[in-house]
Amino acid sequence: MHPYEDATRPVDERVEDLLARMTPEEKAGQLFHSMLMMNADGTPVTETDGSTLPLTTPDLIEDRRLTHFNLLGTYGAREMALWHNAIQEMAAGTRLGIPVSLSTDPRHAFTDNIGASFNAGAFSAWPEALGLAAIGDPELVLAFADTVRREYLSVGFRTALHPQIDLATEPRWSRQSGTFGSDAKLTGELVRAYVRGLQGESLGKDSVAAMIKHFPGGGPQKDGEDPHFPHGKEQVYPGGMREHHLEPFRHAIAAGCSQMMPYYGQPIGTDWEEVGFGFNKGVITGLLREELGFAGIVCTDWGLLTDSTIFGEPHEARAWGVEHLSVAERTAKALDAGVDQFGGEQCPEVIVELMASGRISEARVDTSVRRLLREKFLLGLFDERRYVDPDEAAETVGRADFAAAGAAAQRRSLTVLTDGPLPLTGRPKLYVENVDPAVAAAYGEVVADPAAADLAVLRLRTPYEERPNLFESFFHSGSLAFAEPELSRVLGLLATVPTVVCVNLERPAVLPEIAERAAALIADFGASDEALLDVAFGRAKAEGRLPFELPRSMAAVEAARPDVPNDTADPVFPHGHGLAL
Known part of the structure; x- marks a missing residue:
């Protein structure tokens, strides 16, 4: 037994022993956090036609020496556990x-976006982070994160690429559903609870490491466009609120978060270098490491180096400000900036070449590898936590008490904006749209014609603009206003029958006409039909308060400053609005 294999030795001693035995190729492999898919039966993907990424599992583990992977796709709990064990055996x-x-x-x-999140599937279903913010209860967030930890542990997930603690200050930005809204103080309180629920008091064998994103706050995007894409690369601070966006990250670091992800954005008009944050030494080393004292792992957002294709379509560079640099030059600049690991990439040969040429010293690589190995030891991956029990995974994921807690949180997070006839009584004749008629039948008599109904229940989603790029179509961007002919159709229904309207607010919808004419208006941030109808009929209590304001017009949105929270003129509903029901 080598010293690094001896569980009785101190972690730092084990790290140094292993590091001393590693070749440059093995060290380089640690610096990449790539993606994997699995077969539905729980077996690793071992064959591919080579036209798409990710590469096969053996290629990445055995040939390229990678040991950090992000699982793409939704699968059964037992199958995920079997797959996890199979790739651990390979490693x-x-x-x-x-x-x-x-x-x-x-x-x-509930959100299913291959670039950001997956719907619950086999796992317990809770409201989105915005819904947790609408409730505003740190103890609930602690319980949620502890549930996530236990379900993740059972199938082998040891790093959560969340929470996302950007502030939702630009109403058009597509990534708001993953945030805790526009309030920096509340976000700070909730991220402390979230980190504690995932990691415990310190990182150990029963922890899931929290990768906080997106440093130093990705909310103030120019025109609300997302920096996954070239038309959204600029991050701006016309209101001078840069420090305000940093506040939640101070809380995350104080809570002991293990990892940090810089965003794609390119700061414009500040004293920072105008390059993407993953290449920005002033931000990563100067601000994050030296000023804020973060000593954990820094992993870039996905795909900064190689401009890979997504869904077979060319994807323009996300290496904003350094698009002209080669892959090797980008890699060296990011390492110089203080990055430890590259997300969504698998080119360790570039690191080997940089070391061989002397452009990057082996000592610099060792600094990052040491951090990465130390976390593996702390998490028990070299010892009792290498494998998981598929039977336990099947029993744990989606367990009845976890599911019940998530369902209760969905109900609490619903936010009543206008109450009108609520709560409903009796068994009215119901006309429903975007609601399962079989579910609605438990609350009233479902009819096919709104003119024959006593009441309608209509579920809507925040509007967005269709984008031609398939990957970008998952990131709902652009106008927040209901457009014609849909607006007239909705208003026609509201004129025909008293209607309870529920709008899913993945972004702050512009809906003054709907708010004025709906019999009642409810906001949801991820809730089932049962949760909505339970609240509407007084069987459950809605506690939500808006985590951001709802603007009156797109003109008001366009005139607002993207770094300033709740900055639109005369909003229909202000931040914090919500009625007790």
């Missing part, structure tokens, strides 16, 4: 047997 067979660290984007709510 155990390599020269040094370094275990795999498996990560995931959020999996406990």
